[in-house]
Amino acid sequence: MGSTTLKTLLMATSILATAGFAHAADTTLTIESWRTDDLAIWQEKLIPAFEAKNPGIKVKFAPTPPTEYDAALGARFDAGSAGDIITCRPFDKSLEQFKRGNLTSLNDVPGMKNFSDVAKAAWTTDDGKDTFCVPMASVIHGFIYNKDAFDKLGIAIPTTEAEFFAALDKIKADGTYIPMAMGTKDLWEAATMGYQNIGPTYWKGEEGRAKLIKGEAKLTDPEWVEPYKVLLKWKDYLGDGFEAQTYPDSQNLFTLGRAAIYPAGSWEIGLFNTQAQFKMGAFPPPVKNAGDACYISDHNDIGAGLNAKSAHPEEAKKFLEWVASPEFADIYANALPGFFSLNSTPVKMADPLAQEFVSWREKCKPTIRSTYQILARGTPNLENETWVESANVINGTDTPEAAAKKLQDGLDSWYKPAK
Incomplete structure (x- = not known):
């Protein structure tokens, strides 16, 4: 070699x-x-x-x-x-x-x-x-609003349910903006941005969710029906043809400056920052009465x-x-x-805007969407049924009580809480 x-x-x-x-x-x-x-x-x-x-x-x-x-x-x-x-x-x-x-x-x-x-x-x-x-x-729920619209109309950030509806009335009376951008065509939007957004305020977040899973509460109880009664009142502020409005339609109505308030998930922030030509702010779900504990869906x-x-x-x-x-x-x-x-x-x-959302953790109690853990495992699926009923209530085709009964009957048909 x-x-x-x-x-x-x-x-x-x-x-x-x-x-x-x-x-x-x-x-x-x-x-x-x-x-x-x-x-x-x-x-x-x-x-x-x-x-x-x-x-x-x-x-x-x-x-x-x-x-x-x-x-x-x-x-x-x-x-x-x-x-x-x-x-x-x-x-x-x-x-x-x-x-x-x-x-x-x-x-x-x-x-x-x-x-x-x-x-x-x-x-x-x-x-x-x-x-x-x-x-x-996680993603946090609340409301994103057009700051320019609020300033122009002299609206302060609403903290209670009464202030929230007073703000919507003021926007509606002025006529420049659709008060709130949300549609019911895609169903999930009505449940996720509507029912699951404001609901924890009424059923007391984790406390109510745990009771539902344990079978100590029913969806027909007042604290689960009440959010639907509030959603029914939203109907007058969603603009013409909201029944045919898709989720992307709602996003566009808001980012084009045509609507003043957007019931939101925080995942919108990145997109809205690139599209909206106006200043935005955010506020958490209003409490029922001044001084009540506040709750957020921090999902x-x-x-x-x-x-x-x-x-x-x-x-x-x-x-x-x-x-x-x-x-x-x-x-x-x-x-x-x-x-x-x-x-x-x-x-x-x-x-x-992200800092505004995350700051609510300091003052509000976090919870997760009520339908996601354990309660969506059977048929009918409570999550999907909640989409349907949330849209039905806002559309006026089901009363809050009828919607709650349908959801509870569906759950009872397969869910037996662990004793």
């Missing part, structure tokens, strides 16, 4: 050795998600921040379109090809994956102590023993879990520990104004 051949061989061996060494040193974690719109935020902000602190661990964000995510993820779990980190939808879809053994209990992740029970509710077993996803963000939206069959469980846990940290909370919430951190360490929001 000539010396050149020997040299080449030695060189090849040393290159292979370094390649082997590099391979052993770097672990790549893959994140599964339905948030295709978050790709840039992960690539430019989140992943570099984690990798800088954790040399040797590389992270790849690999999203699937939202409509395909659940089916595709299920297929990848079955095939053993799912990513290491699983972005978790709230409640039953993720609970199902945990029960199937696809997600791991994360009780021992140190950062889990940074989250309240309400924050963890969407990713905790019914008995409260295991939490299987780190809470990442768990997204979490992160660990694939039970991940080849890199220790590295993946390190990543999840970081997702549970105030640093992640700060970067994520500010990159996506309107998707708020669930971390107990408050995040200061750079966006003023």
Whole structure:
């Protein structure tokens, strides 16, 4: 063997050795998600921040379109090809994956102590023993309003139900603006921006929700019927043809400056900031009487879990520990104004509208949408039925009492509270 051949061989061996060494040193974690719109935020902000602190661990964000995510993820779990980190939808879809053994209990992740029970509710077993996803963000309900319209008409931010309707009357009498932009055609809008937005004020948030699940309250009780009575009064302020108005129509009416108030989810903030040519503000759901406790729907939206069959469980846990940290909370919430951190360490929001929404946590009691945990598992599905009845009440085709009775009868047909 000539010396050149020997040299080449030695060189090849040393290159292979370094390649082997590099391979052993770097672990790549893959994140599964339905948030295709978050790709840039992960690539430019989140992943570099984690990798800088954790040399040797590389992270790849690999999203699937939202409509395909659940089916595709299920297929990848079955095939053993799912990513290491699983972005978790709230409640039953993720609970199902945990029960199937696809997600791991994360009780021992140190950062889990940074989250309240309400924050963890969407990713905790019914008995409260295991939490299987780190809470990442929630969305908050309330009302976004056109500041220019309010200033022009001399309207102060309403804090009580009476002030709210007085403001709507003033806007209606002036005639320049549709008082409130909401339609009933898409059904879910009436329930999510209507019933679930103002309802916690009447059923006392978590207290009422827990009673419903335990069977100690019924949807026909006064505190569950009353929000429908209030929604029925909204009908006069929604503008002509609201029955045919879709969700995008409502968004456009508001951002084009044609409506003064928009019953909202905080996820609108990013879009509205780019489209509205006027100053915006926000206020929480008005209380019934001055001095009453205020409640907000602060609804768990997204979490992160660990694939039970991940080849890199220790590295993946390190990543999840970081997702549970105030640093992640700060970067994520500010990159996506309107998707708020669930971390107990408050995040200061750079966006003023987002800061307004999140400030309500200091003074109002948080709860989640009443239909999402446990009560939407049977047929008829209480969540979907609530969409239908919320629209029916506003359209005037069902009375608040008739709507409540339909919902309770449907629930009674399959739900037996655990005794």
